[in-house]
Amino acid sequence: MSDLQPPRGTHDILPEDHRRHRQVTETARGIAARYGYEEISTPVFEFSEVFKRTLGETSDIVTKEMFSFEDKKGRSLALRPEGTAGVARAFISGLRSEQLPLKLFYQGPMFRYERMQKGRQRQFHQFGVELLGADGPLADIEVITLGAHVLDALGVADKVTLELNTLGDAESRQSYRTKLVGYLEGFKDKLSEDSLARLDRNPLRILDSKDQGDRAVIAGAPLLADHLNDASKAFFEDVQKGLKTAGVEYEINPTLVRGLDYYCHTAFEFTTETLGAQGAVLAGGRYDGLIETMGGPPTPGTGWAAGVERLALMITEPPGPARPVAVVPVGEAAEAEALSLTQKLRQAGFTADLGFSGNLKKRLKGANKAGAAAAVIIGEDELAKGAATVRDMETGEQTEVKLSALEDHLARYR
Numbered sequence: 001m002s003d004l005q006p007p008r009g010t011h012d013i014l015p016e017d018h019r020r021h022r023q024v025t026e027t028a029r030g031i032a033a034r035y036g037y038e039e040i041s042t043p044v045f046e047f048s049e050v051f052k053r054t055l056g057e058t059s060d061i062v063t064k065e066m067f068s069f070e071d072k073k074g075r076s077l078a079l080r081p082e083g084t085a086g087v088a089r090a091f092i093s094g095l096r097s098e099q100l101p102l103k104l105f106y107q108g109p110m111f112r113y114e115r116m117q118k119g120r121q122r123q124f125h126q127f128g129v130e131l132l133g134a135d136g137p138l139a140d141i142e143v144i145t146l147g148a149h150v151l152d153a154l155g156v157a158d159k160v161t162l163e164l165n166t167l168g169d170a171e172s173r174q175s176y177r178t179k180l181v182g183y184l185e186g187f188k189d190k191l192s193e194d195s196l197a198r199l200d201r202n203p204l205r206i207l208d209s210k211d212q213g214d215r216a217v218i219a220g221a222p223l224l225a226d227h228l229n230d231a232s233k234a235f236f237e238d239v240q241k242g243l244k245t246a247g248v249e250y251e252i253n254p255t256l257v258r259g260l261d262y263y264c265h266t267a268f269e270f271t272t273e274t275l276g277a278q279g280a281v282l283a284g285g286r287y288d289g290l291i292e293t294m295g296g297p298p299t300p301g302t303g304w305a306a307g308v309e310r311l312a313l314m315i316t317e318p319p320g321p322a323r324p325v326a327v328v329p330v331g332e333a334a335e336a337e338a339l340s341l342t343q344k345l346r347q348a349g350f351t352a353d354l355g356f357s358g359n360l361k362k363r364l365k366g367a368n369k370a371g372a373a374a375a376v377i378i379g380e381d382e383l384a385k386g387a388a389t390v391r392d393m394e395t396g397e398q399t400e401v402k403l404s405a406l407e408d409h410l411a412r413y414r
């Protein structure tokens with residue numbers, strides 16, 4: 001039986017779920033288009049290298065969460081755990097001749113082998129934007145403003161908080177890293193195993209740890225904000241000024257570090273308290289080193305990704321499908337006419353439904369169940385007159401209408 005269940009952490013997206021998903025992705029698309037972003041789709045799987053190189057060998061995603069497998073030639077492939085690495089790979093393998101800056105958005109399924117919780121799945125969907133080739137604060141301001149705009153258009157702006165931090169440039173991070181490691185070395189006996197493993201290779205990520213023991217140590221750690229060089233400070237101040245000008249509210253969170261290794265300067269996360277433990281709905285930052293790390297030309301980048309399922313849980317119920325007009329033939333002779341009439345109505349833009357079988361009573365019941373606004377009844381009498389009886393399903397009122405005038409008459413039910 002178990003093989004008839006969806007694999008752990010995956011879900012069927014049923015029609016009513018799709019309405020919510022679509023509301024999220026179509027709203028995001030519409031807003032992204034206003035900012036000049038165009039859609040890109042990259043493959044759902046890539047060579048594992050693409051993610052290893054960009055996310056870092058020590059990241060949670062690469063060490064624990066990647067769905068990787070070998071193809072028939074023994075090459076290591078992985079289902080994409082996120083979108084930025086694929087976009088960067090696409091940029092290097094073909095897009096780069098295009099004019100910079102490049103404004104892109106994507107949407108689609110992502111895969112992470114995670115522990116299951118509400119709002120945390122193994123196959124989930126993201127909508128994301130990437131702005132490549134712009135190195136100044138204005139680019140960060142644009143993508144954050146775009147994210148805030150999407151959340152506002154989805155009606156969830158009052159349920160989220162924008163948390164903002166800076167990771168500084170490479171020089172600032174280097175000097176901070178030395179300080180941080182010096183501090184953490186004093187607490188080796190208190191740190192979790194995961195954090196100990198990161199102490200040499202990726203100490204900044206320890207700040208991101210959710211382990212209680214780690215948190216206590218981190219509370220006393222030196223702050224990156226106190227180790228920024230002047231250029232990094234100026235960058236961060238400009239981002240904040242721009243957000244204020246754009247009317248985007250934020251809170252500084254000095255311990256916000258992104259889980260991914262290629263970020264610099266701006267890091268941000270829109271979080272909510274309405275989803276329980278899974279609070280991040282839209283998160284991103286600047287990743288100037290990424291494309292070069294992957295072997296491409298030095299190209300700055302900034303962007304974010306939003307969790308479609310998490311946002312879908314937060315929005316108000318979108319409207320259901322359009323109410324159909326139900327075409328109801330009575331008697332065998334009327335069936336062909338009903339079929340061709342239904343098709344004509346659909347071609348004219350109506351949502352039209354033709355039941356598959358049954359007598360008048362059964363079909364009217366079916367029409368009601370389908371939420372039909374009107375039923376178009378065609379029996380022998382009507383056939384002879386070239387007319388139909390239109391029944392208003394709300395009032396029960398019936399009107400005889402010539403077939404030639406039918407579309408006009410039905411216009412009110414659209």
Ligand code: ATP
Pocket residue numbers: 082112114119120121122123124125126259278279280281282283284305306307308309310
């Ligand atoms: P988290 O802290 O929740 O693990 P993350 O830092 O791993 O998030 P990102 O890699 O920044 O998340 O992904 C961007 C967004 O994608 C998240 O803010 C979240 O809304 C969504 N997301 C991430 N992982 C999952 C998942 N397993 N299931 C559902 N949504 C997810």
Ligand code: MG
Pocket residue numbers: 259
């Ligand atoms: Mg995660």
